[in-house]
Amino acid sequence: MRRESAALAAAGLIVAFTAPVARAEPAPRTLAVNAADHLIATQPGRIHRSPHDQIRRLGVVSGARGTQYVAYDRTYAGLKVYGGDFVVVTDKTGQVTDVSGGQSAPLSVATAPNVTAAAALTTTRTRTRGLKGLAVSVQPRLVVLADHDRQGGRLAYETVLAGTRSGMPSRPHVLVDAQTGKELMRWDEVLADSTPAKGTANTFYNGPRIIDTTFSGRSYGLSDPLRPGVRCGGMDGRTYSGTDNVWGNGSGTDLETACTDAMYAAAREWNMLRDWLGRDGHDGEGRGFPMRVGLNDTNAYWDIGYAAFGHNSAGTKQATAIDVIAHELGHAVYQQTPGGALGTTETHALNESSADIFGTLTEWYGDSPPSPDTPDYLVAEQVDLVGPGPIRSMFKPSQLGDPDCFSADVPYMEPHAGGGVQNHWFYLLAEGSNPDDAAHNRPNSPTCNGKQVKGVGIRHAGQIFMETLNRKFQNWGYADVRRASLEAALIWASTDGCAGYKAVKDAWDAVNVPAQAGEAQC
Incomplete structure (x- = not known):
């Protein structure tokens, strides 16, 4: 064995390429490989090599003016090392000019873990959100992380x-500390290739809009890069895509157009939750949910993980107006607050009403340019879902057959009807009983006890309501909402002089939900 070969073997160098045929004048790449391998064999300090390292040459890249870049990675005691890779740079004559790498000291790592692989997998699953069809591609394996925080x-x-995430494949790598069980880092093989874009949307309900889309490979997708999880496509769950980033034709029957209205409304609700209610996304943890259009029914629904939208009874419009989209995604907000969405018929009535409230808040949330849908306290008035006009009224539920006032019958009513009482309460809390502003969709509202209520404005009413839902539990009923909303109103008591508390109490009295034992006092 020649002396140089012995040195290479001692360095633990695994040469991945066949030796080049000898030439009178070696090519620059050959010179580079020889020089780089020689440096590794004779100057281990330049690459911070430990006695347990094995070095592997990956390849050579040619740069300007004959510069060559020879890339390597390493293992430690047989374990893959992240952050231990480096590049040896040579000039056209084969002289080493630089060694580029992130590792700053030799590795010295105990390779016996304190945490089991099963525990690491549990941590990984728990902290991975928004990934559909979750599968483990590579089971937990020990690796070494060479980072600057711990030399x-x-x-x-x-x-x-x-x-899949937001309609695209996703392959996240998650590193969990084998001694402490804490997550160290993560990255995704796929989503790094997707970039934000701005699409032109020809909506039906909201006029021309610019919406957030993504670009990946050679096509654009109706997936919102700023609001993870928010995307739209057909009933098969696939996100709509295209090559020009122009969406819809403005028709009431076109499904791609329906998705443009859905994407605009979902983004508007997301922003309202953030700016008015201090909530991070529909789920409260920075994520939203997908939407599907093309449901062959005069309906729309929320199905735990997505919202689906059909058409009106005349077949002339898709059911994707702002308040309808925000209503269905409002069910997601309700589901993602304490207590979830399980409970009695009365609980489901409060769920339906809560969705109406989120839809109304989204309509009233400021937007530029303003939407053609002038904000109001009616539900689905643009869609003509089952005939001309709205399907529910918040300022006077009885005008569409729902109760204005609480009674012993309300907890057993069909949920959309039974929610009328909370809808009425919210209107009184926001606008009061006598706003005298019908021209701006704030008509006077009758009270069940004949007393007047002074409102606090829709934004503050929404804030109180959101804090109320954050106190929710299973089998939530009207008595529970009354008690919790009074507690919630106390958050602002020091700044509003109990005005919010008084409005909450007066509004509940005005819809005949009786006082409860142990109610908070202001």
């Missing part, structure tokens, strides 16, 4: 998952 490196478990 000796640290032992970690790497797990690779597979699924």
Whole structure:
């Protein structure tokens, strides 16, 4: 064995390429490989090599004016090392000019973990949100992380998952500290290739709009890059895509157009939740939910993980007006607050009403340019879902057959009807009983006890309502909402002089939901 070959073997260098045929004048790449391998064999300090390192040459890239870049990675005691890779740079004559790498000291890592692979997988699954069709592509395996925070490196478990996120494939790698069980880092093989874009939307209900879309590969998609999870497509769950980033034709029957209205409304609700109610996304943790259009029914619904939208009874419009979209996604907000969406018929009535409230808040939330849908306290008035006009009224539920006032019958009513009492309460809380502003869709509202109520404005009413839902539990009823909303109103008591508390109490009295024992006092 020649002396140089012995040195290479001692360095643990695994040469991945066949030796080049000898030439009188070696090519620059050959010179570079020889020089780089020689540096590794004779100057281990330049690459911070430990006795447990194995070095592997990956390849050579040619740069300007004969510069060559020879890339390497390493293992430590047989374990893959993240952050231990480096590049040896040579000039056209084969002289080493630089060594580029992120590792700053030799590795010294105990390779016996304190955390089991099963525990690491549990941490990985728990902290991975929004991934549909979740599968483990690569089971937890021990690796070494060579980072700047800990020069000796640290032992970690790497797990690779597979699924879809926002309509696109997703393969996240998650590294969990093998000694403490805490997540160290993560990255996704797929989503890094998707970039934000601005699409032109020819909506039916909202006029021309610019919406947030994504660009990946050679096509654009109706997936919102700023609001993870918000996307739109057909009933098969696939996100609509196209090559020109222009969406819809403005027709009431076109499904792509329906998705433009859905994307605009979902983004508007997201912004309202953030700016008015201090909530991070529909789920409260920075994520939204997909939407599907083309339901062959005079209806729209929320199905735990997505919202679906049909058409009106005349077949002339898709049911994708702002308040309808925000209503269905409002069910997601309700579901993602404490207590979830399970409970009695009375609980479901309050769920339906809560969705109406979120739809109304989204209509009234400021937008530029203003939407052609002038904000009001009616539900689905643009869609003509089952005939001309709205399907519910909040300022006077009885005008569409729902109760204005609470009674012993309300907890057993069909949920959309039974929610009329909370809708009426919210209108009184927001606008009061006598706003005298019918020209701006704020008509006077009758009270069940004949007393007047002074409102606090829709934004503050929404804030109180959101804090009320954050107190929710299973089998939530009208008595529970009354008690919780009075507690919620106390948050602002020091700044509004109990005005919000008084409005909440007066509005409940005005819809005949009786006082409860132990109610908060202001």
